[in-house]
Amino acid sequence: MPTNNPETDDAAAEALEAVAEARQRLAEVPASVVVTNHAMGLFELAAIHLSAEPARLQDAQIAIDALGLLVDxxxxxxxxxxxxxxxxLGNIRLVYVQKSSPAD
Incomplete structure (x- = not known):
């Protein structure tokens, strides 16, 4: 969608080119590697929520459950x-149980 502003048009064209290049690079990587990367992102997300003070258990549980669905x-x-x-997955589930158990 061309505009009357050449700078905007150039920026949009560069953005589209960058997206196309990223898609090409992604297409060259096995899907298992991409899925593993996202799974580790879910692990990290769960760890962040579990390490918060106080721990955000519901948020952590969503990330852990999503990770479990992928892995299992x-x-x-x-x-x-x-x-x-x-x-x-086993480790983050263990941490979740420890964090969700009442303190002695």
Missing amino acids: GLGERLGEHYDTLLAA
């Missing part, structure tokens, strides 16, 4: 990353 649902299809993600 895809299983071995995650390839070489499956064992790492399974261990990460």
Whole structure:
């Protein structure tokens, strides 16, 4: 959608070109690697919420449940990353249980 402002048109064209380049780079990466990256993002998100003072347990639980759905649902299809993600899921679930248990 051209405008009457050449600077805006140039910026829009550059943005579209950058998006196209990013899509091309992403297309060259195996899907299991991209999914693993997003799964680790969910792990990090859960850890951030669990480390907050006070811990934001509901937010952490959403991230943990989403991570679990990915890892449990895809299983071995995650390839070489499956064992790492399974261990990460177990660890973050353990931290969640510890944080959600009443203090002694």
